[in-house]
Each structure stands twice: as structure tokens, then as C-alpha cells.
Amino acid sequence: MPPLQSTRTEIGTPCPHFDLADPRGFRMSDRDAIGRPILVLFICNHCPFVKHIRHALAAIGRAYIPQGVAIAAISSNDPVMYPDDAPDRMASEACDAGYLFPYLFDETQEVAQRFDAQCTPDIYLFDRDHRLVYRGQLDDSRPKSDIPVTGRDLRRALDQLLAGGPPLDHQTPSVGCSIKWKS
Numbered sequence: 101m102p103p104l105q106s107t108r109t110e111i112g113t114p115c116p117h118f119d120l121a122d123p124r125g126f127r128m129s130d131r132d133a134i135g136r137p138i139l140v141l142f143i144c145n146h147c148p149f150v151k152h153i154r155h156a157l158a159a160i161g162r163a164y165i166p167q168g169v170a171i172a173a174i175s176s177n178d179p180v181m182y183p184d185d186a187p188d189r190m191a192s193e194a195c196d197a198g199y200l201f202p203y204l205f206d207e208t209q210e211v212a213q214r215f216d217a218q219c220t221p222d223i224y225l226f227d228r229d230h231r232l233v234y235r236g237q238l239d240d241s242r243p244k245s246d247i248p249v250t251g252r253d254l255r256r257a258l259d260q261l262l263a264g265g266p267p268l269d270h271q272t273p274s275v276g277c278s279i280k281w282k283s
Contacts, residue, residue, distance in 0.1 A: 104218055104276065105218070105273045106275075107218055109232055111231075111267050112231050112232060113231065114230060114232075115224075115231075115232070116130075118130050118140075118174070118204070118211045119131075120172075120174065120211060121204065122191075123190050123203070124194065126202065128202045130172075130230065133170030133230075136168050136169065136170050137169045137170065137226060137227055137261055139164070139172070139223070139225050139254075140171075140215070140223075140226070141172070141221060141224075142174050142215070142217040142219075142222040142223075142279065143157070143173050143174070143175060143203075143221050144175045144177045144220045144277070144280075145175070145189055145190060146182055147220040147276055147277040148277070149243060150277075152241065152242065152243045153221065153251075155197065155198070156249045156250070157173070157221075157251075158199055158200070160255070161198075162198075168262075171201035171202075173202065173203045173204065174205075175203065175204070176211065176279050177280040178280045178281065178283075181280060182280050185280070190203050190205060209282060217279055218278065219276040220276045220277050221276050222235075222274050222276070222279075223237070223238060223274055225257050227261055233268075235273075235274075236253055236254070237253050237273065237274045238251050238253060238254050239252040239253050253272060256268060257271075
């Protein structure tokens with residue numbers, strides 16, 4: 101199946117509400133980040149695009165959580181059809197990848213629908229008022245490309261936000277595997 105591209109969401113769109121559990125035993129809601137920027141990452145375990153950037157995502161967590169950015173990764177894939185994305189495997193992946201942020205399970209897929217998430221990875225960055233400032237790619241690297249994974253695009257968006265600047269003018273959509281919707 102060819103890669104899918106994320107859709108465009110208007111800058112300034114409010115962060116959709118979510119309140120989900122992490123298979124490691126805790127919950128996170130968008131309300132837990134009131135007054136702080138929030139980065140929402142739709143990812144999964146089995147997608148080669150996510151596997152390609154998983155260490156960069158962990159590095160972004162290590163760099164930006166101490167600067168006050170709340171981060172939530174969400175898996176919305178159907179674990180019946182894709183057992184590698186089941187909650188117990190999500191917990192293992194979070195530990196193996198070194199994620200310092202929650203890796204939440206969207207069992208009903210309602211959160212992915214509210215966000216209009218299309219692919220894994222699909223990246224959303226919201227400001228302190230929880231208004232969208234970035235929906236785009238991590239960087240130009242793709243699996244089997246010779247381009248190193250740097251996180252350049254997302255890091256620029258995060259740095260611009262933390263410096264009080266406006267959203268980036270140019271935002272390249274994310275590319276990855278489609279979210280695996282339930283039948």
C-alpha cells in the first residue's frame with residue numbers, strides 16, 4: 101500500500117479533547133496541559149515510517165518536556181487486525197524506544213476521528229492556548245532514504261513556538277501508513 105499524506109488543518113484550530121489511558125497504568129488528557137504547549141503524535145508500533153523516526157521522537161521528548169511542552173503519543177490502530185499495535189505491545193515499545201511521554205491507546209478510534217488523523221506518524225503542535233500552530237512532518241527523512249532523521253521541521257516549529265514567534269509559514273504534510281480503522 102502506498103504511503104498516505106496527512107491532510108491540512110487550519111492553523112488556530114482548537115485541540116480536540118482527549119482523555120486516554122497508557123497501557124503502563126496512567127491516563128492523560130488535553131486538560132492536563134492547560135497553559136502549556138501540547139504536542140500530539142499519532143503513531144503505532146508496526147509502521148515502518150514510525151519505526152524509522154522512533155528514536156528522534158524520544159529525543160524530542162527528552163529535549164522539549166523540560167522546556168514545558170506536554171507530549172502525548174496516541175495509537176488508534178485496530179489491534180485485532182494489527183496485533184503488533186495491541187496495548188501490551190505499546191507498553192513494551194514505549195520502554196524500548198525510550199519515550200518519556202505517555203503512549204495512549206485510542207480503543208474507540210474517536211480521538212483520531214476528532215483530530216482527523218490520517219496516517220502514522222501524524223503530528224500536531226498546539227500553543228499554550230491549545231490552538232494549532234503546526235501539523236506536518238518530522239523532517240524530510242523516509243525509510244530507505246539516504247536522508248538522516250533529524251526532526252528538523254518539528255524542532256523548528258517547537259523552537260518558534262517557545263520563542264513566542266508565529267507559526268511556520270511552510271509546513272510539509274506528514275507521510276506514513278494509514279491509520280488502521282476498525283471494520
